[in-house]
Amino acid sequence: MAQVTSIAEEQTSTPLSSSKSITLRISRYNPKHDDSSIFMEFTVPYQKWTTVLEAILDVKKHFDHSVAVRYSCRQATCGSCGMMINGKPRLACFTKISELNSNVITVEPMSNFPIIRDLAVKFERMFDSHHKIKPYLIRDDTELESDAKEFLQSPKEVEQYIQFANCIKCGLCNSACPTMATDSSFVGPQALAQAYRYVADSRDKGKDSRLKMIDEPHGIWRCHFAGSCSQVCPKGVDPAMGIQLLRGYLLGFRS
Amino acid sequence: MTKDEHKEGIGGMANPRRYGIERVAYLLMRLSGLGLLAYFVAHIYETSNILRGQVGWDELLEMTSTTEGHIILSIVIGMCVFHTVNGIRVMLGHGGVGVGKPARPDYPYEPASQNYRHKIGIYSAIVLAAFAMMYGLAVLFGE
Ligand code: SF4
Numbered sequence A: 001m002a003q004v005t006s007i008a009e010e011q012t013s014t015p016l017s018s019s020k021s022i023t024l025r026i027s028r029y030n031p032k033h034d035d036s037s038i039f040m041e042f043t044v045p046y047q048k049w050t051t052v053l054e055a056i057l058d059v060k061k062h063f064d065h066s067v068a069v070r071y072s073c074r075q076a077t078c079g080s081c082g083m084m085i086n087g088k089p090r091l092a093c094f095t096k097i098s099e100l101n102s103n104v105i106t107v108e109p110m111s112n113f114p115i116i117r118d119l120a121v122k123f124e125r126m127f128d129s130h131h132k133i134k135p136y137l138i139r140d141d142t143e144l145e146s147d148a149k150e151f152l153q154s155p156k157e158v159e160q161y162i163q164f165a166n167c168i169k170c171g172l173c174n175s176a177c178p179t180m181a182t183d184s185s186f187v188g189p190q191a192l193a194q195a196y197r198y199v200a201d202s203r204d205k206g207k208d209s210r211l212k213m214i215d216e217p218h219g220i221w222r223c224h225f226a227g228s229c230s231q232v233c234p235k236g237v238d239p240a241m242g243i244q245l246l247r248g249y250l251l252g253f254r255s
Numbered sequence B: 001m002t003k004d005e006h007k008e009g010i011g012g013m014a015n016p017r018r019y020g021i022e023r024v025a026y027l028l029m030r031l032s033g034l035g036l037l038a039y040f041v042a043h044i045y046e047t048s049n050i051l052r053g054q055v056g057w058d059e060l061l062e063m064t065s066t067t068e069g070h071i072i073l074s075i076v077i078g079m080c081v082f083h084t085v086n087g088i089r090v091m092l093g094h095g096g097v098g099v100g101k102p103a104r105p106d107y108p109y110e111p112a113s114q115n116y117r118h119k120i121g122i123y124s125a126i127v128l129a130a131f132a133m134m135y136g137l138a139v140l141f142g143e
């Protein structure tokens, strides 16, 4: 208890004198010894600019130090803080409490990802899928050799893939995807969008091998263009567009 | 929820409330697909009654002439129209038609693939299916 008091004296991101407050419901679950998750409720003060992540960190400081949450950059760049916020996958550092228009905010671990503890989930499957599509330029030569020239691209060529290079691997798209909800082997929108990112890059020569990789029963054909991935993406990647353009190559609409 | 993988499962897949009209269309597409498959199997089974001659055929027609039979046939008409119209939209989308062009994204990052053309396609499929159902009901009950 003494420790809690001393933590409360530290400076907080949100002044405790703030007149507005919300009830923050945090899902608590440790798969090692809990049978099911429970919700713990905290009353947290907030300002117009307070993010959900700041509110969770205030709970950790003032009420319960043991809440498990993953974060790093606090500016929608590292992709660590994805979680279900009022039922939808969002980045906690990029979601302001004021924009949720609710007095009760419920935070849960991202769906379709195994839980490590509380709000922290395992990313292994998504990273494996990402790795599988060979997320790097494939070609025989390299620009690293001393006499080689850099691979030039026109602005138009860059436009073809730059949007997809914005992906921060946060996993929100995989969490919103209806196929991911039922298919444990689906490669997922994150990896498929990245496959398009490299296929569309004029410097890359690995199109055929990538298309072969995703042209399988749990690959691209499991996408039914529900578009939820694009609706939750915090970086404007629009995985649904990338996937359909990618499928265009397999269907012969693009070359 | 599948515990280890924490997958949303069928409940999450079929929940149409979180991601706009596109997810409603996704659900209706699945339901109408399953419905039409069931109808197709039942239809083959029922029409095979013709092998029993005139009597069997008449019995079948009688069955479809009940109030329930008319309602089921109207629902089949609706499913058929929705599945066809939305199917064309989805097939075009799958080929990369009408999903927008890649471009440098700007905040607030409106996804180009979720554009008004596809939304119009979805609403058209729903409206046409409703009209076809109403027409079907009028014809069947007006007999
Ligand atoms: S595509 Fe968007 S939602 Fe998916 S992992 Fe990348 S940044 Fe996150």
Ligand code: FES
Residues within 6 Å of the ligand: A070, A071, A072, A073, A074, A075, A076, A077, A078, A079, A080, A081, A082, A091, A092, A093, A094
């Ligand atoms: S903390 Fe880095 S994306 Fe939220």
